[in-house]
Amino acid sequence: MRLIMNISFKKSLVALATIASLSVTLSPVVKAADVPSGVQLAKEQVLKEGTRDYPVTADPAKATDAASNAVLLDVYNQLVNYDDKGNIIPGDAKSWDVSPDGKTVTFHLRPGLKWSDGSPLTAHDYEFAFKRWVDPKTGSDYAYYLSLSNVVNSKEVMDGKVSPDKLGVKALDDTTLQIKLDKATPYFVNTLGIGFASPISEKNYKKWGEDYFKPEHMVSNGAFKIDQWVINEKVVSVRNKNYWNNKKTVLDKVVYRGVPDYATQVNFYKSGELDTTYTVPIEQYSKIKKEMPNQLHTNDILKVFYYDFNTQKAPFDNVKVRKALSYTINREALANSVIGMGSKPLYSLLPSNTAGHNQFKPAWSKEDPKALAQKAVKLLNEAGYNKEHPLEFSVLVANTPEFKKAAQAIQSMWQSTLPVKVKLNVVEYKTWLAEKFQPTHQVVADDWYGDYNDPTTFFGLFTSTSTQNGSHFQSKEYDTLIDKAATASSDAERRKYFTEIDKLIDKKMFIAPQYSSSLPYLVKPYVKGWANQNPLAYFYAKNVYITKHS
Known part of the structure; x- marks a missing residue:
């Protein structure tokens, strides 16, 4: 039985629980920047994004803060992504199959995936990243997600009872990733669009170790790659020409400004230093709603x-x-x-x-x-x-x-x-x-x-x-x-x-x-593709374009 990928989670849950086997194929529409015919684009395609605080880390396994995740959702791609309403859509995986007993999920990666340095991205990189994620030596606060999802041996690996090699995640070949579960877990695929489930280049990580996450060594598989990381100030990412859907990306650069004080964020927004804010201050909400109703959006x-x-x-x-x-x-x-x-x-x-x-x-x-x-x-x-x-x-x-x-x-x-x-x-x-x-x-x-x-x-x-x-x-x-x-x-x-x-x-x-x-958050009128109704508050810069403005 075939299911189109942009079904709601509730429907997918019931379907997974009641059918014997499942094959999910690519949705005819993959979310990206969709520029209507006749729209004039700005010459400079740069998004200046306000984040909740200063981004802390580029390590997917350790990014527990909203600011870091805002960056990682742009510089990494996952097996699946979320659309504007929070529904699952294909990411690096073009399709996946669920076994009749619901205990084996097999992902089929898009052919020709590459890292930002041009090297091949394979299912082995996903296997390596998942095993590193749950390894106690990594110290990920989110390792328990794999246990919560019933991935085979995840708890035993977390507790140090077995080696990470025993985790139920295996690359069958360069484009096929198999994940085994102890029990059928209907919501499992829906957990894999988070930043923690990003791949890591096994080759580069083994070369650089933890220095891999420094901009000069890190490689990305998302629409953007990190160019600068200025501690307690900003992160700058630039377009990744080796991203699989780069032809649909419009932005050339994203500047993430960590501004912990939301009133200051609003001031930066008004002065043009930011194109979006993470949110708005409670005490200014009513005033902003009255003064800028068309720029204030709420999820x-x-x-x-x-x-x-x-x-x-x-x-x-x-x-x-x-x-x-x-x-x-x-x-x-x-x-x-x-x-x-x-x-x-x-x-x-x-x-x-x-x-x-x-x-x-x-x-x-x-x-x-x-x-x-x-x-x-x-x-x-x-x-x-x-x-x-x-x-x-x-x-x-x-x-x-x-x-x-x-x-x-x-x-x-x-x-x-x-x-x-x-x-x-x-x-x-x-x-x-x-x-x-x-x-x-x-x-x-x-x-x-x-x-x-x-x-x-x-x-x-x-x-x-x-x-x-x-x-x-x-x-x-x-x-x-x-x-x-x-x-x-x-x-x-x-x-x-x-x-x-x-x-x-x-x-x-x-x-x-x-x-x-x-x-509630502010978005400049010339920033298109940013505002959405995603209940997860996930915003992807790859969906954004800047229109011509004064």
């Missing part, structure tokens, strides 16, 4: 804000403390009044536009706020805290407008309702990124972008093998539910398990979900 993205409670450290090893704090966060006020910009209150870790789940809302969320506050006070009293002996703790907060504004509002909610004293430990974004998973912190203000459109990209954060588990929560019951959901044979069965996971999170309250957010 309803897969992003959730929540607090991690360190369940391994007193007093947050006590579920009564965790529940008392979660009960007294007014999520409606937080999302609608404090943050705004299209945010939505959440009682689950899953944004409402996450595919394949039933939105969860616990019974306590419908209780009268005053009665709920009294219940929370009682829980703290039972845990040994009162006005004479208040609960004192600190919250690690990133120094960004949204994090700070939300944290200050929640601090006020808690201190006006409960016998608590809350200190906000506000640190630079890079410091927050480096420290937030350390077991020394009591509470961490956290967020998460979905890497693919499925509940497992969020729920997988809190498995026992996850290195992204800021709550340090460990539960065999949780792991088992994740495993059952990952291998369920129908959409209805998966939804049932995801609801059980929601209920378990609410019961244990190791995190306090708060709200999902949208992403």
Whole structure:
């Protein structure tokens, strides 16, 4: 049976779960810069892109920040990509087959793929990159993704029990990559469009080692290649003439400017130093919407804000403390009044536009706020805290407008309702990124972008093998539910398990979900092909062109 590749994820999930075998062939349309007839292009095809912060690394296995991933999505190509709506489309793989039992996925690479230096790119480079990705020596925070996707021996490799050579990823020849799974995993292919799943030139890496990721040694397979990397300032990429679809690329250069202060980004945008912004400041949103309505775009993205409670450290090893704090966060006020910009209150870790789940809302969320506050006070009293002996703790907060504004509002909610004293430990974004998973912190203000459109990209954060588990929560019951959901044979069965996971999170309250957010950002009128409705907030410079302007 043939399926066209730009089907929605929900439909693909049901199809994968119900048919015996699957052969996916190339979609007739591969996303690239599509310039309408008669459009006059600017002489200089340069995009000046504002990123969330300064890009940190060019190593796909170690890029956990949004800024680095913005660069890597342009300089690397993956087996699959995402279209403007977040659906899977072919990347380096022109097609792939799934075995009747769903446990073997075979990718067929496009013929003649090349690295930016002109050398052949083969399936062996993908095999090498995947094995390096999961190797404990690499230290990738995202290695657990392969375990979550049930790739054969991935967990054993991560735990150091077997060699990376035993990973279930093998190049059968130069254009055929086979990946074996322990269990049928319907969403597996959808995880492979992330930057971590990029290939690495085995030949060049073995020659240069970790210096491979320096601009002077690194080779790329994406539409662009890195030309300059100025630490704490900018990254410059230029067109890769050896990219397989270079004839459809229009831009010649992309300049990524790391500007952590979003107000400064807007100023740079207004002065012409930036063509796009990563986002806009909360406090300027209404004004910008009024002044530049045609330049302000908004994506309803897969992003959730929540607090991690360190369940391994007193007093947050006590579920009564965790529940008392979660009960007294007014999520409606937080999302609608404090943050705004299209945010939505959440009682689950899953944004409402996450595919394949039933939105969860616990019974306590419908209780009268005053009665709920009294219940929370009682829980703290039972845990040994009162006005004479208040609960004192600190919250690690990133120094960004949204994090700070939300944290200050929640601090006020808690201190006006409960016998608590809350200190906000506000640190630079890079410091927050480096420290937030350390077991020394009591509470961490956290967020998460979905890497693919499925509940497992969020729920997988809190498995026992996850290195992204800021709550340090460990539960065999949780792991088992994740495993059952990952291998369920129908959409209805998966939804049932995801609801059980929601209920378990609410019961244990190791995190306090708060709200999902949208992403408002500015784009110059002459920049075409940038704005989209991708819920993953993935933007590809290869789709962009600059029209003639003054």
